[in-house]
Amino acid sequence: MIAREIRETIAQTAFVMSFYLFVPLLYLMDVSMYDTGMTLLEYMANGLDLMVMVTSIYLAYNMFRREENDGAAEYLLSLPVSRCRILAVKTLPRIVMALVLLFAAMLVNRMSISQGSVLGSLLINWRAGIPYLALMLVFVQLGGFTLNLVGRRSWSTRLVLLLMVVLVWQSVTFSVAVQKLMAKTLGWRASLRFSWTIGRSGMALIDFSVFFLLLWYILRPLMEIWDLKPGRFRELWFHRRMLLPLVVFILLMVNCLLSPLWHLNLFYYNSCMF
Amino acid sequence: MVSLRGLSFDYGSKTILKDVSLELRRGETLMITGPNGAGKSTLLRLLAGVLLPTSGSLEYDIPEGTDPRSIMAYLPDSLSFYRSMTPEEAADFHSGLFGTPPADMEMVRKAGVDMDMPISQLSMGQRILVQLSIELSTGPDLILVDEVLHAVDPYLRGLLFRELIGVMEERDPTVVLVNLNFEEVANLVDRVIFLGSKGIVIDEPSDELRSKTMLVVAEKQPEGLSVVTGRRVLGIQQWVVYPLHGGELPDNASPMDMKGILGAFMEAEYEGQRTGTRGSA
Numbered sequence: 001m002i003a004r005e006i007r008e009t010i011a012q013t014a015f016v017m018s019f020y021l022f023v024p025l026l027y028l029m030d031v032s033m034y035d036t037g038m039t040l041l042e043y044m045a046n047g048l049d050l051m052v053m054v055t056s057i058y059l060a061y062n063m064f065r066r067e068e069n070d071g072a073a074e075y076l077l078s079l080p081v082s083r084c085r086i087l088a089v090k091t092l093p094r095i096v097m098a099l100v101l102l103f104a105a106m107l108v109n110r111m112s113i114s115q116g117s118v119l120g121s122l123l124i125n126w127r128a129g130i131p132y133l134a135l136m137l138v139f140v141q142l143g144g145f146t147l148n149l150v151g152r153r154s155w156s157t158r159l160v161l162l163l164m165v166v167l168v169w170q171s172v173t174f175s176v177a178v179q180k181l182m183a184k185t186l187g188w189r190a191s192l193r194f195s196w197t198i199g200r201s202g203m204a205l206i207d208f209s210v211f212f213l214l215l216w217y218i219l220r221p222l223m224e225i226w227d228l229k230p231g232r233f234r235e236l237w238f239h240r241r242m243l244l245p246l247v248v249f250i251l252l253m254v255n256c257l258l259s260p261l262w263h264l265n266l267f268y269y270n271s272c273m274f
Numbered sequence: 275m276v277s278l279r280g281l282s283f284d285y286g287s288k289t290i291l292k293d294v295s296l297e298l299r300r301g302e303t304l305m306i307t308g309p310n311g312a313g314k315s316t317l318l319r320l321l322a323g324v325l326l327p328t329s330g331s332l333e334y335d336i337p338e339g340t341d342p343r344s345i346m347a348y349l350p351d352s353l354s355f356y357r358s359m360t361p362e363e364a365a366d367f368h369s370g371l372f373g374t375p376p377a378d379m380e381m382v383r384k385a386g387v388d389m390d391m392p393i394s395q396l397s398m399g400q401r402i403l404v405q406l407s408i409e410l411s412t413g414p415d416l417i418l419v420d421e422v423l424h425a426v427d428p429y430l431r432g433l434l435f436r437e438l439i440g441v442m443e444e445r446d447p448t449v450v451l452v453n454l455n456f457e458e459v460a461n462l463v464d465r466v467i468f469l470g471s472k473g474i475v476i477d478e479p480s481d482e483l484r485s486k487t488m489l490v491v492a493e494k495q496p497e498g499l500s501v502v503t504g505r506r507v508l509g510i511q512q513w514v515v516y517p518l519h520g521g522e523l524p525d526n527a528s529p530m531d532m533k534g535i536l537g538a539f540m541e542a543e544y545e546g547q548r549t550g551t552r553g554s555a
Contacts, residue, residue, distance in 0.1 A: 001371060066358070070394070074354035077324040079371050080344035227326045228319060229285065 001081070002089050009093040012062055013101075016055045023047035045112040048105045056098040056137050057165075060144020061152060063090050068152075074228055083223040090148075091141045098137040106130070129200035135208040139215065140165055146219050150238045151231025160242050164215070164249055172252045174210040175203040176259050210252075214245035275300040275416065275448045276321065281330035283316055290316045293330070294473060300335070300415075303442070303449040303462050305480075307536055308469035309543050314452045315351055317469065318418050321450065322348040334416075342416075344372065347409035351420035351452075353401055357394035361404045364393060368408045377411030379404075381433045399426040406434055410441045417441070417449045424455055431458075438462075456532045468536065470543045476516075480532065487516040487535045488527040496524060503542040514538035 027043040030036055036043075067073050076086070109117055143161045150157045175195075183191035195203065218241050225237065276298040283291045291313040298304065298321075306314050319325040320332065323343050334342040356364055361382060369376040383389070387400045396404065402422050410417070417438070423431060439462070442449060451459055456466075466483050468476035476483060490496050490513045495504060502514040514530070515523075530538070 001367070004367065066356070070357045071352065071354050072356045074319075074324050074350050074352055075356065078322050078343060078346070078348045078350075078354075080341040081371060082341070225326065228324045233286065 002093070005089050006093045008066055009059060009097050012059055012065075013055055013097050016058045017051060020047060020051050039112065041108070041112040045105070045108045048101075048108050052098065052101045052105050052137075055101055056094075056140045057144075059094040059097065060140050061147065063094065063141075063144050064148040064152070077226075077228060083226060087145060087219075087223065091138075091145055094141050094144075095138050098141070099134055102130075102133060102137060129204055131201040132204035132207070135204055135211075136165075136168055139168055139208065139211055142212070142215050142219065146215065146222060149219075149222050149226050150234045154231060154235045154238070157235060157238055160238075160246060164211075164245070167249050167253055168207075168211055172211075172249060173203070173207050173256055174252055175206045176256050177252065178206060180255075180259060210248075214248055217245055218242060275335050277331075277333040277335075278320075279331050279333070281317075281320060281332065282328050283313070283320060283325065284328050291320075292473060295330075296467070296474070296477070298416075298448050298450065300448055301446040302464045303459075304451065304465045304467055305456065305459055305463045306450060306452045306467045306469055307456070308475070309471070309540055309547075312469040312471055312543075314469055315420055318348075318420055318450065318452055319350070321416075322346060322350070322418050324348075324350075336415075345415040347406075347412065347414035347417045349402070349406055349409055349419045349422060351422055353398075353405060353422065355393060355401075355405055357401075358392050360392055361387060361389050361396075361408075364404070365408050365411065369411065372412040374412045377408045379407055381437050382407050385430055385433055399430040402426055403430055403434055403437075407437055410437055413445060414441070415445065415447045417447050419450070420452045423451075423453070423458060435462075456536055460532060466532075466536075468539050470539075471547055475539060475543070483516075483535060484529065484532060487514065487530055487538075488523060489513070489530050489534070490515055490524055490527045492524060492526075498522065502538045503545065505541070514542075 023044055024040060026047075027038075027040050030043070031038075038046075064073075067076055081089075143165055147154070147157055147161050152158070179191050179195055182194055198206070218238070221241070222234065222238070225234065276296075278294055278296040278298075281291060281294040281296075282289070294317065306317060308314055316325060320327055323346075332342075334340075334345070336342060336345060356367065359367065361379060362376075365376040365379060379387075379389070382400075382404050385400060385403050387396060387404060393401055393404060402425065406419075419438075423434060426434060438449070441447065442462075449462070451463070453459055456463070460480075463480050466476060466478055466480050467474060478486070487502070490499070491510055492513060493511050495501055496513055496515060499513075499515040500517060502516050504511065504513045506512070514535070515527075516535075
């Protein structure tokens, strides 16, 4: 089962990455019209950064495409395979593939003359580090699995999950709330010391422990009720279930936007990146 | 083998099955029949675990911790399968998940199926044969077959039944067939379940059902007998009676074949739906 998913993942990745072949062409068009001051390698590096995200979302969205095209959903559900195993078999090859692409993007960035950063290209929020980006790719795949279980043609599910991904990508952090809480209870000095001690990787882990928990809050019971009923039944269920995580995400976002700490860090990050 | 207790299933406000209780015994072959929309395929899907009941329970007589789906072979009417695979790839994939040797596909080859062709490009009959061969290769204790056999030509149907009977002789599994054509499976079936719009109408061993149901010719409805349906055929008034208890059978009461019996129940069911009452059984 896993071998089949690996083949499927490679085929889907090859399809999306074939568009990467157009990047040199775009580069030639670009330099003929504007003085970008970029070398081809820099251009390729930026393109690859973008492809990491595009491919990851494409893989997540098309996780059950084979079952849909073949009409194999009922067969899959009749097999003696637990829902958790299906989750693992579907997401693991895609997560690995996304991480391989991320690693390749990092390498190409290092090779390029300006030694840019995949994080900068993707305009990741200030908290980002490579662990943050890697965890975000895992989040995208779990979000894709959730979408496919509800029914990938469900517009409302697509919108909500996309919003969650965009928020995680750009603006939402939980560690800011932790920092603020520590500052209030233990003082700013302790809060800053905590941040320096755990570093970006530690903060990414704190952030994603909350993000994954919120997604798992939807996904776990969804796996239990997943059967052959038409998607609209799971869609209605999803509408009820998503409310809490969505409210938490929005509260986190408001908390970040209102936090001077977040703006301070954002300024610091941007000044370092660009 | 399987106990269904108070099983109900609905799609939102639409109830498909309500409070169905049933015992499937090891080694017996059941035919589930009934009018369209009675929930036959839904019942099979609940047994196969691809639909989850709204309420009630299904208990399988298997060792604790065993996935019930690992003892099943399920052939749905949708013929759901990985159709982009060739028969051999599908056999390898299926056996890999069950931990059994791949299907030998002898019958499939006999039917002239191109083994290098994706399943999607095979004819309907060949597809059914491929899928059934693969499903039966895992040595199932419970075989669930939806109404797909009628879509197959007589030669392929013969091969399908040989495949099925082979497994039945070898393992004595419980077989559940959803079927509208009793004659097709008459020699295999031990028990008949007629599912009406309001639940199970008949649940009888097929021999008993045959011996209990009679056709009575009389102008007036026979007294003291349960009448399934009454009809006028070529100017003659007939009554189908079941079950035979109390009342005295008239001399002209005659036994019916299974096709006639099930046809009468079907008629009663549709009549009941039309008039808003349940069939007289």
